[in-house]
Amino acid sequence: xxxxxxxxxxxxxxxxxxxxxxxxxxxxxxxxxxxxxxxxxxxxxxxxxxxxxxxxxxxxxxxxxxxxxxxxxxxxxxxxxxxxxxxxxxxxxxxxxxxxxxxxxxxxxxxxxxxxxxxxxxxxxxxxxxxxxxxxxxxxxxxxxxxxxxxxxxxxxxxxxxxxxxxxxxxxxxxxxxxxxxxxxxxxxxxxxxxxxxxxxxxxxxxxxxxxxxxxxxxxxxxxxxxxxxxxxxxxxxxxxxxxxxxxxxxxxxxxxxxxxxxxxxxxxxxxxxxxxxxxxxxxxxxxxxxxxxxxxxxxxxxxxxxxxxxxxxxxxxxxxxxxxxxxxxxxxxxxxxxxxxxxxxxxxxxxxxxxxxxxxxxxxxxxxxxxxxxxxxxxxxxxxxxxxxxxxxxxxxxxxxxxxxxxxxxxxxxxxxxxxxxxxxxxxxxxxxxxxx
Amino acid sequence: xxxxxxxxxxxxxxxxxxxxxxxxxxxxxxxxxxxxxxxxxxxxxxxxxxxxxxxxxxxxxxxxxxxxxxxxxxxxxxxxxxxxxxxxxxxxxxxxxxxxxxxxxxxxxxxxxxxxxxxxxxxxxxxxxxxxxxxxxxxxxxxxxxxxxxxxxxxxxxxxxxxxxxxxxxxxxxxxxxxxxxxxxxxxxxxxxxxxxxxxxxxxxxxxxxxxxxxxxxxxxxxxxxxxxxxxxxxxxxxxxxxxxxxxxxxxxxxxxxxxxxxxxxxxxxxxxxxxxxxxxxxxxxxxxxxxxxxxxxxxxxxxxxxxxxxxxxxxxxxxxxxxxxxxxxxxxxxxxxxxxxxxxxxxxxxxxxxxxxxxxxxxxxxxxxxxxxxxxxxxxxxxxxxxxxxxxxxxxxxxxxxxxxxxxxxxxxxxxxxxxxxxxxxxxxxxxxxxxx
Numbered sequence: 001x002x003x004x005x006x007x008x009x010x011x012x013x014x015x016x017x018x019x020x021x022x023x024x025x026x027x028x029x030x031x032x033x034x035x036x037x038x039x040x041x042x043x044x045x046x047x048x049x050x051x052x053x054x055x056x057x058x059x060x061x062x063x064x065x066x067x068x069x070x071x072x073x074x075x076x077x078x079x080x081x082x083x084x085x086x087x088x089x090x091x092x093x094x095x096x097x098x099x100x101x102x103x104x105x106x107x108x109x110x111x112x113x114x115x116x117x118x119x120x121x122x123x124x125x126x127x128x129x130x131x132x133x134x135x136x137x138x139x140x141x142x143x144x145x146x147x148x149x150x151x152x153x154x155x156x157x158x159x160x161x162x163x164x165x166x167x168x169x170x171x172x173x174x175x176x177x178x179x180x181x182x183x184x185x186x187x188x189x190x191x192x193x194x195x196x197x198x199x200x201x202x203x204x205x206x207x208x209x210x211x212x213x214x215x216x217x218x219x220x221x222x223x224x225x226x227x228x229x230x231x232x233x234x235x236x237x238x239x240x241x242x243x244x245x246x247x248x249x250x251x252x253x254x255x256x257x258x259x260x261x262x263x264x265x266x267x268x269x270x271x272x273x274x275x276x277x278x279x280x281x282x283x284x285x286x287x288x289x290x291x292x293x294x295x296x297x298x299x300x301x302x303x304x305x306x307x308x309x310x311x312x313x314x315x316x317x318x319x320x321x322x323x324x325x326x327x328x329x330x331x332x333x334x335x336x337x338x339x340x341x342x343x344x345x346x347x348x349x350x351x352x353x354x355x356x357x358x359x360x361x362x363x364x365x366x367x368x369x370x371x372x373x374x375x376x377x378x379x380x381x382x383x384x385x386x387x388x389x390x391x392x393x394x395x396x397x398x399x400x401x402x403x404x405x406x407x408x409x410x411x412x413x414x415x416x417x418x419x420x421x422x423x424x425x426x427x428x429x430x431x432x433x434x435x436x437x438x
Numbered sequence: 439x440x441x442x443x444x445x446x447x448x449x450x451x452x453x454x455x456x457x458x459x460x461x462x463x464x465x466x467x468x469x470x471x472x473x474x475x476x477x478x479x480x481x482x483x484x485x486x487x488x489x490x491x492x493x494x495x496x497x498x499x500x501x502x503x504x505x506x507x508x509x510x511x512x513x514x515x516x517x518x519x520x521x522x523x524x525x526x527x528x529x530x531x532x533x534x535x536x537x538x539x540x541x542x543x544x545x546x547x548x549x550x551x552x553x554x555x556x557x558x559x560x561x562x563x564x565x566x567x568x569x570x571x572x573x574x575x576x577x578x579x580x581x582x583x584x585x586x587x588x589x590x591x592x593x594x595x596x597x598x599x600x601x602x603x604x605x606x607x608x609x610x611x612x613x614x615x616x617x618x619x620x621x622x623x624x625x626x627x628x629x630x631x632x633x634x635x636x637x638x639x640x641x642x643x644x645x646x647x648x649x650x651x652x653x654x655x656x657x658x659x660x661x662x663x664x665x666x667x668x669x670x671x672x673x674x675x676x677x678x679x680x681x682x683x684x685x686x687x688x689x690x691x692x693x694x695x696x697x698x699x700x701x702x703x704x705x706x707x708x709x710x711x712x713x714x715x716x717x718x719x720x721x722x723x724x725x726x727x728x729x730x731x732x733x734x735x736x737x738x739x740x741x742x743x744x745x746x747x748x749x750x751x752x753x754x755x756x757x758x759x760x761x762x763x764x765x766x767x768x769x770x771x772x773x774x775x776x777x778x779x780x781x782x783x784x785x786x787x788x789x790x791x792x793x794x795x796x797x798x799x800x801x802x803x804x805x806x807x808x809x810x811x812x813x814x815x816x817x818x819x820x821x822x823x824x825x826x827x828x829x830x831x832x833x834x835x836x837x838x839x840x841x842x843x844x845x846x847x848x849x850x851x852x853x854x855x856x857x858x859x860x861x862x863x864x865x866x867x868x869x870x871x872x873x874x875x876x
Contacts, residue, residue, distance in 0.1 A: 065528065095479050
């Protein structure tokens with residue numbers, strides 16, 4: 001995932017003295033891993049709904065934050081958090097109702113075959129746990145992910161996150177397959193992906209490695225957002241299963257209604273995974289995540305591996321998770337995500353007719369990829385233009401970022417409470433930027 | 439770490455119908471990994487200070503929870519959490535003061551050489567990150583931990599957690615050394631540990647593996663709590679450094695004042711580690727953790743590895759962390775931990791004179807190990823007796839657990855707000871149990 005909007009130290013002089021001081025303190029205290037968005041970073045002090053505010057009270061439209069999915073600082077979430085934190089916050093080795101109420105609500109939202117849930121604190125921990133279970137259950141080591149996947153940052157799953165770049169070493173047990181990029185690849189994308197999986201398995205086996213699992217983000221977020229045609233994942237999943245491997249759906253980004261009423265990316269594809277990992281929007285910013293699984297996968301692991309996550313599944317996290325589910329369901333947000341997403345993509349497609357740099361507009365629900373290209377037949381990625389658009393939107397107080405192998409794909413994934421009125425503001429400012437950079 | 443007080447399914451009939459229903463729901467929803475404490479599990483619904491309450495309002499004295507370190511549901515922590523969650527909760531790619539204010543406060547508490555801090559959500563993630571940095575910086579793979587260490591549950595660090603048992607496989611790059619058990623080993627424990635480290639390095643090298651780091655929990659919690667004599671760790675640290683390896687102090691359990699005014703276990707030993715990992719009590723139950731490091735270790739990793747933790751260092755976590763530090767410092771809890779810990783150990787040593795099953799009482803601050811043995815010269819671990827004591831204390835409404843290779847060491851580590859009056863209650867009930875089981 002190219003960071004097209006990383007902070008440019010040369011732009012520091014454009015900042016206020018206060019913000020410049022913050023940048024200097026960050027470098028001194030946090031070190032070089034802490035990157036800032038935008039050539040001119042944004043200082044945020046308050047959030048509400050789809051809006052973030054700087055110290056001067058200027059409002060920024062958030063079209064990027066898939067964590068604060070029911071809206072920044074939703075009062076019902078804050079209320080649940082505060083109430084439970086004042087009552088009890090402890091681990092799962094005592095009996096407590098809330099974890100069970102929450103587990104029941106979650107499991108009612110996934111296929112019946114996935115009948116256990118285990119709680120962690122981050123999506124990385126969830127994918128790492130899924131990997132531990134996979135290795136223990138299958139006794140195999142071969143993993144297949146897409147070329148620019150992101151599945152987290154632990155030692156083990158950073159190997160499965162090629163979007164982190166070549167500095168992060170991958171063992172010989174990981175195979176990369178091309179993203180299901182219907183914009184650039186010809187022919188049936190489902191058949192191609194299945195063929196890619198079969199080729200990866202054959203290559204593994206030629207090195208004496210047996211395939212353990214296919215792990216995919218079901219909307220291929222960091223690869224560039226690939227959602228259509230719904231169902232294309234089915235053949236690839238058959239390909240891994242027919243060779244004895246598992247299918248793990250990483251729903252950390254697409255899950256919890258973002259892609260529409262199907263609720264999960266795997267459901268949009270008509271699939272029942274062996275395991276499902278969830279995270280980011282689950283607690284609207286509260287650190288919580290989890291893994292759903294078919295129970296036979298953990299029959300032995302659960303008894304013997306002594307997995308105990310100190311904070312995972314604590315009463316506060318579960319109360320927060322229940323509040324988030326209440327809002328998603330009570331406010332019918334998955335349906336709204338579909339409607340507003342379709343509306344926004346229609347508006348962007350209209351812009352594409354007037355601005356040839358927009359090569360493709362795609363996605364599902366409130367997860368949209370917009371690809372910027374040179375006007376040539378090769379659809380050459382327009383990375384530099386994308387950087388200008390991202391920073392131009394920032395100057396117009398719209399928060400966004402980009403991804404993809406060519407660093408040319410806008411990732412548009414606002415909180416689910418984003419409405420048509422917000423889509424109109426975004427489309428208006430997008431048009432203004434496109435005019436400016438054209 | 440033997441789970442001497444795991445739930446015994448045969449005891450289910452002793453539970454109320456309501457609690458029996460909770461146990462059944464847990465098994466169905468969460469699966470076999472979710473263990474309960476005690477032969478007759480406890481149903482907890484409320485916490486305050488050092489007390490936890492069941493639905494009938496019965497109060498249980500918590501002498502075990504090292505997470506709720508400033509006391510269960512401390513109102514100032516809840517207030518900070520609620521206030522910041524209502525204001526802003528987002529990631530670290532915008533400028534924000536709170537992470538910097540918190541980082542400054544934290545770094546002021548560690549040696550100057552450790553001048554960067556990176557934030558994660560769990561101690562497992564912190565140790566996993568320390569491991570990634572170690573591998574990247576040293577280019578080496580050999581790790582040394584103690585025989586019954588616990589450093590977390592990711593794929594990578596579960597390999598470094600032999601207390602999880604033999605089901606969790608270890609690669610050839612991990613070497614185990616004996617715990618610095620001054621109760622059972624003769625002679626100078628510091629010299630022995632250094633010799634053990636040197637032997638582990640020699641053994642690695644005979645297999646073509648270079649030593650990357652020595653990683654220790656500086657109070658050896660799951661090994662059985664070994665604190666004395668302060669300073670014994672120094673020779674072992676010299677041994678790893680003289681061969682080019684790093685010293686990583688795992689302060690997830692001993693850190694944040696638990697061991698007394700030295701504040702950190704490594705400081706008690708007069709050491710400056712290359713990295714320090716922290717977690718559990720940092721947020722008094724809020725999921726947060728971190729790594730302190732010498733800056734040269736992450737100069738390259740920080741720029742190239744693209745480490746970004748979605749929830750780590752968010753404004754809510756940092757506000758909570760600041761409140762916890764305010765309380766620890768404002769209420770002088772490290773000094774209180776030392777005084778109450780010494781008082782409690784003196785009381786336990788008095789009991790030892792009357793109850794020969796108490797073989798050893800040891801520790802620092804509010805982290806005490808109490809070893810139960812048969813009355814023979816071999817100091818044979820009394821595992822069955824320990825189980826009876828743990829469950830007998832539970833019946834007297836004292837929450838505790840046990841550890842050690844022989845499953846015979848009570849781990850006594852209450853919240854830091856534990857006072858002499860609470861120590862007296864504990865000693866009284868402890869005496870009652872000892873009389874009962876003798």
